[in-house]
Amino acid sequence: MTALSDPPPRWGLTIPLPGLTLDRHRSLVERLPDLGYTDVWTAEGGGTDAFTPLAAAAAWSPSLRIGTGIVPVHTRGPAVLTQTAATLAQLAPGRVLFGLGSSVPAHVADINGIPFDEPFKRTRDVLRFVTRALRGEHVSGDFDTFSIAGYQLPHPPVEPVKVILGALRPGMLRLGFTEGDGAITNLLFPEDVPTVLDAVGPQPPGKELVVKVFVCPTEDTGYARRATRPFLAWILNREPYRKFHEWLGHGELLRESHELWAAGDPEGAQRALPDEVVDGLFVSGSPEQCRERILRYHRPGVTTVQLYVSLPPEVLADRARLLDTLARLGPAAR
Known part of the structure; x- marks a missing residue:
């Protein structure tokens, strides 16, 4: 659980829910703040892209934070990534968490035909480019994994975009916290969170540690x-x-x-x-049992729990059951 000095973690939901097309999410996203959820997140592999759902969510529910968790750094150029983050910031000023990461070869080389070369260096270089460009700097020159003739974002975000890294091990975790605004990690047991926190070390104020938890609420x-x-x-x-x-x-x-x-x-x-x-x-387990296990990921230093919720078909097909399940699963449940 969180320390008394720490604010309670934010709760985010990954959209679109598996098995539910994006066009069927509006009423769900509009209700999320009432259910205690503070964020919507996306991921990008071989299905839905990371950005279209967030643009829609920003229009459907203007109080939610929107986050990518994560966008692969190999599949788009650094300037395009910067432009996309800046555009999202126009829709959700001060509420964008831009998660970048190396992803896995299956999502880069196998389906996009792009070499999965030097993932750590590429992530570091893109992070450095994007953070500078989002501040409105003119960026040019040679990075280890690409060269830029010169780029400057015409309209930098008025309110900062937080750039975080998908991180699994100490090198990437430390990079996220030293040169970015934090990190997002996933697919770990609750007992593993202290190991991640130890690798991060002291967290400056304002940095983010997002833990993605996979949930299948069924008995x-x-x-x-x-x-x-x-x-x-x-x-x-x-x-x-x-x-x-x-x-x-x-x-x-x-x-x-x-x-x-x-x-x-x-x-x-x-x-x-x-x-x-x-x-x-x-x-x-039941939504209540799942919620109890999700709470075990709440440790001092964890700022957000991002849920990836896989629901049985009969729940997806019934809007009332879907909303009830998310309500019982989420932070507003009693």
Whole structure:
């Protein structure tokens, strides 16, 4: 739980919800502040882009913060990223968190045909470019991973945009806090949060540590495991997440799954994931049980909990049940 001196964490919801198209989100986003949610977030891989949902959300509910968690640094040029952040800031002044990150090769090279080269350096260079350009500076010259002839944003945001990094291990975490406005981390157990906080070190005021928590609110444990195990096996066998969990001390717990994946047996890798991993990294149970487990991620220094909520089809199909589930899951629940 948070210390008395710390404000309570903000609660964000990732949109669009899996299985619900963006055009069906307006009434949901309009209600989020009443349910205690303070933010909407997006992610970008092989489906919805990161920016269109945030532009829509800014129009639908003008009090919410909007955040990308995250946008890959390889798939857009640094000036385009800057322009996009600045445009979002016109729609939501002072309420934009611009999350950048290296992503994974599957989202960069495999589906976009862009080499996944030097991810740490590329992230660092884009961070440096974007933060300078958003301040209205003229940026030019050679970075380690690209060269810029010269760029200056014509209309820098009047109110600052917070630029944070998707970060899994100490190097990227420290980069986010020393040269950016913080970091967002995900796919970890509540017991791992202190390890992340120790790697971050003392946090200056105003910096953000966002923890993304995956949630499947259903009491049907079998359904929850069937629905979430394929994703977890896929993501935990991406190199960045494999190294992340090895750093956290979970290498032995995941060893069999890693070996089967490397041997070309993805179905075996899924089966080899222990139930404790599936249940721990993708929270399930009644909304009240899920909320209790989400609260375990609340530690001093965590500023925002971002929820990725995967709902059963029958809940998605019923607007009243959907809103009730999010209300019982969220920060305004009693």
